[in-house]
Amino acid sequence: MSTSSIVLFNKPYGVQSQFRDDSNNDHTTLSEYFNDKSLRIAGRLDATSEGLLILTDDGRVNKAITQPPKTNKFARSTTKQGKTYLVQVEGLATPLQLLALTKGVLLKDGKTLPAKAVLVNEAELPIQLWQRDPPIRERKNIPTSWLMLTIYEGKNRQVRRMTAQVGLPCLRLIRWSVAGFELGDLAVGEQLRIELSPEHYKQLAIND
Template sequence: MSGIILFNKPYGVLSQFTDERQGTPRPTLAAYIDAPGFYPAGRLDFDSEGLMILTDDGRTQARIADPRFKLAKTYLAQVEGEPGDEALEALRRGVRLKDGMTRPAQSELIDDPALWPRDPPIRVRKTVPDSWLRLTITEGRNRQVRRMTAAVGHPTLRLVRWSVGEWTLDGLMPGEWRRA
């Protein structure tokens, strides 16, 4: 049986154990997780937060990360403006991006979730309201949720991956991890 680690990746942390970029080093998973033999099953952008799954089994890693398995991933997205029915319906049908149509997403407007404060906080503009969406996708293109919300006129300000398949962030603060 494979081992699974659930990790709440903080904002500004690479979703890998090393930083190959030259110059100022950036924080990596190695600063948080000391579990030899475990590797990320998928990625989460440097400027996104939330659930990462790590495993010590290659098959499990592929099953979680490979888009052909259509594992649902749910995100909480703080967006600019207040999306109306038309924008939400566009997300539900699928959005045309430069790399083609996305699969349909579950999307709904939600109340502000009770999340930890982000460090650094997002930039707040007094003249532009913001709101929160819950989006569930079954593919994993590069920066997909950010590109989808921008395509419907509501750029993402903060993005938190809440769940991957059956696993959730429930009970994990940023930088914390546990075995599943």
């Protein structure tokens, strides 16, 4: 098997997960950060979401990340294909709300697969938070919570819709990990190229 590489990128708030600007908004695109036209995005992030974006020039890698192995409707996909988000929500998350997220939430386009949802203190987050521009909206006398939420599928704006459905509007969304690759200590707008090893291909369930 020929080897290839991936690029881990800490996507800033307000940057579209595409190279070409075909919209009428004020968001910038990835073309301001990359000039390698062979790279393709393996799993998009909304412009208003931040964190880990993976790019690759290998179609097998792209498919392994964006189209993980199928499972029956009662089972999670392989844990290595999970995506973990750090989610700041409005209000203090209760055990019942966390349980609802864990069991799956009924959305307009169907019920989500079982997920992992953990309430964490800001000091326990696996990253040092950076200042977001613009800052989140805050309302006096309404506290916020941080969740670590791992999902195993990719419905449109899924995390935001899940938390809203259980009564926890999303204020800030940062993707921490995808398919076993983590954001680590990448600064906002910083990128890291990784040469894939046999272990990485195994992690992604890519065979010869």
